[in-house]
Amino acid sequence: MSKSDPLSIAAKVLHEPQVATGGFSGETFAGTWFREPAFVRLYLRKPSQAVLDLAVMRRLSGQVPLPKILAAEPRGVGGLPPHIVTREVEGKRADQLLDRGLPLPASNALGRQCARLVTRLREVRAEGHGPWADADLRTSQWPPSQADLIAWYEHLEAGLAAAGLGRRSTPGLRAAVAAAAQRLAMGPPRPASLVHGDLNGKNLIVDPNTGRLRGVLDWEFSHGGEWTEDVGNLLRAADHGAGSGEVGAASWSAFRRGLVDALHTGIYEDGTVSTATLGGLDDDWLQRAADLDVFALLELSARPERGAAAPAPVVVARTALRSLAAVRGRR
Numbered sequence: 001m002s003k004s005d006p007l008s009i010a011a012k013v014l015h016e017p018q019v020a021t022g023g024f025s026g027e028t029f030a031g032t033w034f035r036e037p038a039f040v041r042l043y044l045r046k047p048s049q050a051v052l053d054l055a056v057m058r059r060l061s062g063q064v065p066l067p068k069i070l071a072a073e074p075r076g077v078g079g080l081p082p083h084i085v086t087r088e089v090e091g092k093r094a095d096q097l098l099d100r101g102l103p104l105p106a107s108n109a110l111g112r113q114c115a116r117l118v119t120r121l122r123e124v125r126a127e128g129h130g131p132w133a134d135a136d137l138r139t140s141q142w143p144p145s146q147a148d149l150i151a152w153y154e155h156l157e158a159g160l161a162a163a164g165l166g167r168r169s170t171p172g173l174r175a176a177v178a179a180a181a182q183r184l185a186m187g188p189p190r191p192a193s194l195v196h197g198d199l200n201g202k203n204l205i206v207d208p209n210t211g212r213l214r215g216v217l218d219w220e221f222s223h224g225g226e227w228t229e230d231v232g233n234l235l236r237a238a239d240h241g242a243g244s245g246e247v248g249a250a251s252w253s254a255f256r257r258g259l260v261d262a263l264h265t266g267i268y269e270d271g272t273v274s275t276a277t278l279g280g281l282d283d284d285w286l287q288r289a290a291d292l293d294v295f296a297l298l299e300l301s302a303r304p305e306r307g308a309a310a311p312a313p314v315v316v317a318r319t320a321l322r323s324l325a326a327v328r329g330r331r
Helices: 006-010 049-060 094-099 104-122 149-155 157-162 173-185 228-242 249-269 284-301 312-329
Strands: 015-019 028-033 036-042 069-073 083-087 193-195 204-206 213-216 223-225
Touching: 006 015, 006 028, 006 036, 049 069, 049 083, 049 193, 094 104, 094 204, 094 228, 094 249, 104 193, 104 204, 104 213, 104 228, 104 249, 149 157, 149 173, 149 284, 157 284, 173 284, 173 312, 228 249, 228 284, 228 312, 249 284, 284 312
Parallel strands: none
Antiparallel strands: 015 028, 028 036, 036 083, 069 083, 193 223, 204 213
């Protein structure tokens, strides 16, 4: 094994490290830190991200459930790359529990907790929409390719075509993307807040007995944006799980009801959004969440993984885009 191999590097930080399950970066490892179960995230491909992740976690400390930071070297030390060591959070991944049929009351309670999580993040204001520019969490501009959905679609078009989502194979997709882009462009500018950017079951650690949310992981995709981005991410998994016909379908449905009901109640009771602002449509924020999630659907679908080698999130995204295209094509 090479000394520059990520596992060898992790062994200089943790005792008996193993590649962490559930992640896709290949840079997160589980082991022990002075006899304490822990994880280390190495920042090999993008060293500058460590400073930003640490700043986000410190900003949210005490506001959302986070793993305890045991050690952090965001700029690297002693020949090691930048890394952050966190204590293992007791519990199970939310997606796995829901897939296995988490009891319906616990599933519903988890959805409501995720609504509170989104609400707390919405209260952390950002100066603008865009990626973090520095450890003070100032924002910079998105590149032109991410300025709107049409630009993003055109930027990813070659990858989408290779995945069977090109203009010939899926003729309604571009029209569906254009319709979503048009809806997003309507109305006044929305205030920017801290968005997790990858808020789904694999990054939520839950008590398997009660459904209590114990930890929110992996903040590397966080940025300044609209709170409904995180809602769209959560609903994507919930809709897929609820419609799967598998043993966890009812649990995912209960989770979705808890999430949507709690958000709806919070929005209208605290006066954050009025029916006038929503144009008289109670579910307008749900539509906006779905439209914003198309950014993630396009990126996931354009990844090079094919067939059986494609991770589940990629398969789910491609299925969702085909459904969007089919609905548009029938109009």
